[in-house]
Amino acid sequence: MSSASITIDLDEVNDALARLLAAAGDITPALKNIGEYEAKATRRRFIDERDPDGKTWAALNPLYAKTKKGPGILRGQTRSLSQIVWQLAGDGVEIGSNEVYARIHNEGGTIVPKNAAALVFSMGGQTFKVKSVTMPRRQFLGFSDEDVTEILAIVQDHFLAAISPAGAP
Incomplete structure (x- = not known):
């Protein structure tokens, strides 16, 4: 059986391969860029009032809408829920909200009282x-x-x- 091989011993190629290996070993810059991008894209969803697939969010309860303060759905006066943050986490990046009520708004669900017989709240000037x-x-x-x-x-x-040579665009 015959075989053939080619050995590439070019400084330019070796340097590019060394830079590629170094970049693979430290993806932190890419993760930071992903975090910044996705936080901005997520904040934009609050303005557009749409989910990641472009579907419009459910309208506000009409009673709540009558007295709501703030510019739109899920945006109150402080806009704290829409202050999306990101952080490096191991070999990835996490994007989310620091607000404890973020999950129920993002996923929906049913809220029940923890230590009382009922939930009591006001909405639209009425107590429920x-x-x-x-x-x-x-x-x-x-x-x-x-x-x-x-x-x-x-x-x-x-x-x-x-892999781009130093100083190349």
């Missing part, structure tokens, strides 16, 4: 005493097709920059 409240899903966390495309471009740019 109920056994549960169902919150509609108004998803703001997640990835749209556009997000996935941009994240892949960020990863690609990270590695393309790594």
Whole structure:
């Protein structure tokens, strides 16, 4: 059996491969760019009032809408829920909200009292005493097709920059 091999011993190629290996070992810059991008895209969903797939969020309860303060759905006067944050986490990045009530708004669900017979709250100038409240899903966390495309471009740019000769655009 015969075989053939080619050995590439070009400084330019060896340098590019070394930079690629170094870039693969430290993806932190790409993760930071992903975190920044996705936090911005998520904050935009609060303005557009749409989920990652572009579906419009459920309308506000009409009684609540009468007295709500703040600019829109899931945005109160402080806009604290829409202050999306990101952080590096191991070999990934986490994107979310620091507000404890973020999950129920993002996923929807039923709220029941923990230590009382009923939930008591005011809405639209009326007081309610109920056994549960169902919150509609108004998803703001997640990835749209556009997000996935941009994240892949960020990863690609990270590695393309790594193999580019120093000083090259």
